[in-house]
Amino acid sequence: MARMKFLCDAERCIECNACVTACKNENEVPWGVNRRRVVTINDGSPGERSMSVACMHCSDAPCAAVCPVDCFYFTDDGVVLHDKDICIGCGYCFYACPFGAPQFPKNEAFGSRGKMDKCTFCAGGPLPDNSPEEYAEYGSNRLAQGKLPLCAEMCATRALLAGDGDTVSDIFRERVTWRGASGFAWGWGVAYNRPGIRRGYAVEDKATGVD
């Protein structure tokens, strides 16, 4: 069984924002919501690095732990999904998430946020796979079609990797070996170095460096 993970290689990301655009187009996400974003550290200075970030589908997902209505669930591939029909839009998942992944279509008076929306690893939601209802609420379900998330598929520099954690970290380790430096799978320690909420997601880390 695969354990799906994202990995962004900061030595390769060129901040083209194609992943952001691809995601938005593929999933028809609500206005004002971006499931993925690219953050640049030290912008314009030597040592500038960009990283694409979305939901990392954590093993011990903090969003699922704090949700007052328990609307999150985990697929067999370790993808963290949620049921929008149960979500009450309280924003607690947004507080708890280290990556700032949960997004809300509104930010209005009286705590009115609307239903939470986040990256689904292109795996849809609890509705029937690839049904129009699923598409309207959660966007594309590429995993059910045997495809990987479009953000990573679109990445021109192959900075963003998505797929089975073992394969992804093998690719990354090979790169690090070749360039002999900067072997840092950022976010992996936070996302995957904890025993999972459900048994079976305690994944030992195979990348060269974690944090």
Add this chain to the structure above:
Amino acid sequence: MLWSLLLLFALTLLLPLIPYAVAYVNPETGGVPNPGSDLWRTVREANVGTTQVQGVDSGVLISEYGERWRQYRMQQLAPWGAMVLGAMVGIFVVYYLVRGKIRIEAGRSGKRVRRYTTTEMTVHWILASTFVLLALTGLILLYGRWLLIPLLGASGFSVTATVCKLLHNYVGLLFAAIVPIAFFLYLKDSLFNLKVDGRWFMRAGGYFGGEEPSSEKVNAGQKMWYWVAMLGGFVLIASGLFLDFTNLFQQGRDWLMGAHVVHTIASIGVIAFFIVHLYLATIGVEGALESMVGGHVDANWARQHHDLWYRELQAGQDRPEPEEGLAAGGTTHAGGVASPVAKD
């Protein structure tokens, strides 16, 4: 032989320290900067980068406080809050079983004295109903996942939680409006009188044996509840409005989590005190509830629990109003109560 071995041993221990000594004497030589580790440190410290995506905290790669807030909510707030509130309820169950209802010792006199005005009662009940509604909806949102999902199912509880969230967010505004009014309305009666209230506190209000210490219109315990409810109320309002209107300052997560921590600690504290108030005002003390329902109390109740106030009333020729209770059979007691210095 022995000395050379000891010397060798000492050197073995000391030699590895030489680089530290060099670094201490001359800090300039301390290591080559590592751009990689600098970058990851920047990421870990939640420094804000630049991003094309507009949104609250969108420049932060890894948030610093989310995990700590999760620990707070799941491992401290939920279990400790339940323990505090459960303990309060437990204490009063035991107290009721041991001490029972505090009766009017001299029996009802049949004469009633006015204790609260209509304004005081109206404000009290608006405050009470908004507070209870907010407390219940808040507790449901905190504990519903464990208590109500097994009963209602996930979809059923989702409806409940949606209603609770809406009520909590909107009724909060009403609470925010009524607390300042209540603050000024009850302030005069709730200022501590060191002599009287000090003695009341020293004897713990006579709740655990001994004579009930004398008190003014409002006893020291009630004054304490006033201050807890009002100051706690202001804290709840400030933090609550901050959480309610996230569009006001485009507050980031860190501020919201801080406000949530303040809001929840204050609410558990005020609800714990509210349990004391609820018990004593209803089943704990005979004849107490009617002061807030009809505005009148029995004269003997007033003399027993608020003797200084009662004497003041008598001295001010504010005679007990005879009402229908008198005709119903209170006549035999009437003589004893009508006299202004009935106490002692």
